[in-house]
Amino acid sequence: MxxxxxxxxxxxxxxxxxxxxxxxxxxxxxxxxxxxxxxxxxxxxxxxxxxxGLANAHSHAFHRALRGRTHERSGSFWSWRELMYSVASRVEPDGYLRLARAVYAEMALAGFTAVGEFHYLHHGPGGVPYDDPNEMGLALVEAAASAGIRLTLLDALYLRGGFERPLEGPQLRFGDRDAAGWADRVSRLDDTDRVRIGAAIHSIRAVAPADAVEAAKWASSAGRPLHAHVSEQRDEHDGCVAFHGRTPLAALDEAGALSSDFTAVHGNHFSPEDVFLLASTGGGCCACPTTERDLGDGIGPFRALHSAGVALSVGTDSHAQIDGFEEARAIEMDARSAGETRGVFAPFALGEAATVGGMTALGWDAGSLAPGRLADxxxxxxxxxxxxxxxxxxxxxxxxxxxxxxxxxxxxGGKPIVADGKHLFVDEVERELADSIRSLIQ
Ligand SMILES: [Zn+2]
CATH class of the missing domain: 2.30.40.10 (Urease, subunit C, domain 1)
Structure with a gap:
């Protein structure tokens, strides 16, 4: 007591x-x-x-290595992705553990008590599995445990390099043999007090609808949260419409992915029909506005989603910055600039997105200061x-x-992990970040 x-x-x-x-x-x-x-x-x-406690509902820990390094040349999401791939090609389990522990400690210092790690960096160079094919995921589990924060490991199915392209180069590390191989691997991971295993469909670009069906089945039969990148980039949204004849969200719906356990990450280019579809299936939407503005992704229809009853959450995604207050605030500020009006969201609705919205999306009974809830x-x-x-x-x-x-x-969970603004378990988080990133950037 x-x-x-x-x-x-x-x-x-x-x-x-x-x-x-x-x-x-x-x-x-x-x-x-x-x-x-x-x-x-x-x-x-x-x-x-x-x-x-704040919930960071969408993270790729290793993207933290890119902060401040992709601004010299004008570029786009796609040119940013080139540097991300070059980092992805160098990360090994030890380095992943060290970097992720420091990144999760940075999140703890920012007030996050849970993170949803959208994990797709699975295998060794060339896609060769490690002795334990979950070695990279287990490095993230260990990293979160040593930083003291809750982890929902959203293990992502990633099978193709584009609508008609196989995986190639650094992407080979992301893939599994097929959807059944992915499900078999993920089934070997277990929940603990502080870890939830969840599923992800990387995107409809990277997973064909038939394979998305398998991932959705696995997630629903195991009662796991299911997340997917959806309509982050206009090219991706329009490309899906051109190739599959439907929006990414509609394709995921047809695959059986949408339910109250589903979270669409981004949704920047949702159509009005997508907004209605997500609301009618009870799914949530994770906004990542500091990443979306960093990458020039566009501004999502978050006000329309909120009005339609879609629960919002926030994520720091690429970690251009790690600040849950700024993430929640940015939803409002972007909407103000886009709509030339103030007061689009009530501040408490933004607070709910940063807390209970994200905790629910990650499968945690937390996010409000109420009897019976986890003491975060x-x-x-x-x-x-x-x-x-x-x-x-x-x-x-x-x-x-x-x-x-x-x-x-x-x-x-009732135990301090940060006191007086200092992390209690990870010494010198700054040095850990600098040293672990230096080893990955050449
Ligand atoms: Zn992402």
Whole structure:
């Protein structure tokens, strides 16, 4: 039993509560009491503003190596992808573990308590499996455990290099023999207290509809979350319409992929029919706006999706930056610029995307400060140069003013992993990032 006393805490809605006492038993919140004037004796104090732990619903850990390195020449998603492939061709399990541990520690420092790793870097150079064909996935499991955050390993089926192209070069590492081989490999991975195994269809570009059927069947029979990149790039969306005669989302629907366990990642070029389709099947949508703007992907119809009842989540995806507050804020800011209007989303809806929306998409019973939920929370300071003078009585204080640099304390399952803004298990996260990236970039 442990008591945590929050000066201000967000329990839902536009406003926050003062003097909130969280009683934590084992790894869950046992009770929540509001309006307590002072911290009881023995309680852990959380000054400032406390929120549920943030969920990073879409990550490719090794893309962190590209940050700041792809801006010298004008380019596109596709030229960015060339450098990504050159890094992908060099990563081995030891280096993957080291880089991912540092990246997950960076996420923890930013207030994320769970990450959905969309994992497609499976095999050795040339596509030759390691002795354990899940060695790369297990490196990610170990990385998350050592950084202290929850991991949903979304193991991605990836079988072709384009609508009519086989895998080639670095892509050979991403593939499996076929969809049955993928399912057989993924079935050997197990859940633990802090790990969920999920499935992914890399994209309809990389997986033919007939193979997507197999992945969808495996995910639904095993009760696993299923994610897919959908309509990130206009070329990809239009190419699918030209080749398959339907949008990527419609092709995934025909393959049986859409359900309340499905998350469409991106959706930047969704048609109005796609928005309706996703809503009617109960699927969610993961926006990755800091990556989408970095890559020039376009701005998704997130307001229309939200209005239609689609649960939104956020992901830092390529890790151009790792800041859940900025990710949530960017959904609103992009919509403002595109629509020439303010107040497109209520701040609490953005907060829900960054917390409960992502946790649900990743299969975790977390994301709100409520009895029975997993005891994951993040505490931000309200006396930094960014947050001083901002009203902590509004959740907008976090969503529209704070940044990852304001995170002080992060608790996962009732246990702190960040205290005083320092990671408790990974020393010198900066050095770990620099050293692990140096070994991959030549
Ligand atoms: Zn992605």
């Amino acid at each position: 442990a008591l945590w006393w929050a000066e201000h805490a967000w329990l839902g809605g536009a406003r926050t509560d003062r003097g909130v006492l969280l009683d934590v038993k084992d790894d869950r919140i046992a009770s929540v009491t509001t309006g307590t004037g002072v911290a009881p004796r023995g309680a852990n104090r959380l000054p400032g503003l406390t929120l549920p 929370f993040v505490n931000i300071r309200m006396d930094s140069v960014r947050t001083a003078g901002v009203d902590p009585g509004l959740v907008a204080a976090a969503i529209l003013a704070a940044s990852a640099a304001d995170v002080v304390t992060v608790v996962v």
